[in-house]
Amino acid sequence: MSATSRRRTPAAGRGPSALAAVRGHIARSRPSETAISGRIARSASSDTAISGRDARGGGATAEVTTSLWRGAVALRVVMLVFAAVVTADQHDRYARPWLGWAVLAGMAAWTVVVLVSYTRDAGRRRSVVVADVLVTVALMACSGPALGAAQLAAGTPLVTTLWASASVVAAGVATGQAGGVLAGVAVAVTNFLVRDRVDTDLVRDTVLLVCAGFIVGLCADTARRTERRLRRALRAEATIAERERLARAIHDGVLQVLAQVRRRGGELAPLAAEHEVALRALIISGVGGSPTPDEAGLADLRAGVQGLATTTVHVSVPATPVPLPGPMAAALTSVVREALSNVDRHAGPDAQAWVLVEDLGGEIVLTVRDDGPGIPDGRLTTAAEQGRLGVAGSIRGRVAELGGTASLRTAPGDGTEWEVRVPR
């Protein structure tokens, strides 16, 4: 019993004129409809942005990605301050101190550029990230001549020092694992080329850079996947809420009026009864479970079969869903529909029909029975011999395709009864 299936509209139908109340109820419901479709529209636009690899902050659903970007920008600023301190401390040992300061100035200028770019949706483009890595590599390369061979050999940090790792993080955030690793390798290789040797420190830097790119990329990938799922769930939820809202409005309004017309009798009563049953069937198949398959490809057989209920067709089902692969549920629903249309054609206008859905775990049993005049002995056989297989053949064929059996029980004056058994 879900709370959402409850209807609660104390005002509807209570006033002096029920119709006026119904109208008022429907009018009141409208704003929420707009709100829901507005939410769908918003989610849809942010979806486009993410799939374009822009990783825009599309409302609440892109929160994690947005925080990752903020983190990358903050890291950049901290690293710039650190590099400035290192340079101030070391510059008197540099072969060309002016070049060292020039590199630091370049770093500061580029930090401002990415700060502006990465804090905006539009600036989080792949081209900016590629430029980011290239500028970083170029500034590292300039650090070599600035330090001079002696300082490079002594292991003095490059002017770019830890600041260089910030572009790797940005690449990870923007393009995921692959991009993060690639940027890490690019920066590490540059490090080797500038130093022109291999030692433990450099290897350690390489491992750290590649790992940082990988882990940040992994986080970004996971965040995006989660955000996509969340958006899908929100949309599904909005659709269901919308269906339930409509069902409530119909239930509290139109259905009450139809039921009353039917109960009062008269000329319109049979028509009202027909529409009442049809509307109820429509509500059930729309809210109680969708005949269209869910993400796992499973559809509730009950939903399809219940949609076939009319004033003369009574449907009995279990209280819990009967999940089946979508095509199988559709095929079985068609079988029932076919058997019922046969009842319509042959059993006379007053005949009643009953459909029973049973779930035996490993097997599904469908029964369609009518209380019409039945089929005289031998008529089906005659029809088959004459090549006119008709409905019986069609039903058997469909059921056989599903690996099941269909048996017909009939006697003159005792109606017909189809029993269909299909393995799950």
Place this chain on the structure above:
Amino acid sequence: MNAISVMVVDDHPMWRDGVARDLAEYGFDVVATAPDAAAAVRIARTVRPDVVLMDLQLGETSGVQATGEITTALPDTKVLVLSASGEHEDVLAAVKAGASGYLVKSASVTELVDAVRRTAAGATVFTPGLAGLVLGEYRRTSSHAGAPRLTERETEVLRLVAKGLSSKQIAERLFLSHRTVENHVQSTLNKLQLHNRVELARYAIEQGLE
């Protein structure tokens, strides 16, 4: 013989008054109506009707809970669920909680009158829809330890009810007496209700011990 006293519980005034009027025309004594579950339980305790016609969608407290409270407090009062089709889980829960039967709201006035009479007489009102639900419930719990089971005969009878046969037709088909068929039907419901009470008691004890 006194007229059968009935209470109608539904949150739609139009429906409530319509049903009350219909029943009155057929000689029933409509002693009360109630718009929600809380009022239903309170009023039922005072007027002690023979039959309560219970809608299940009543807002905060559901008709299911009201059904349980009324049948527990007033063993002589029968509850007949009169609800929209499609509220399968609620209908099943109400029947497990003690309701004597279930009728869809789209049933005709004659069907309703007949159902109320039979309910008052202590019979169960088993529509094909309810038979399908009960059958499904036994099958769902068939692998659960301690869950009630149907005998082969009961399964057979229940399936025929679900396929729309009247108890007279079932009696003819299975070469049984009409009374035996009714007993089988009643027994399927009694087992579910008993199991439900045992489960509730067990749950209450577990909660109490913790």
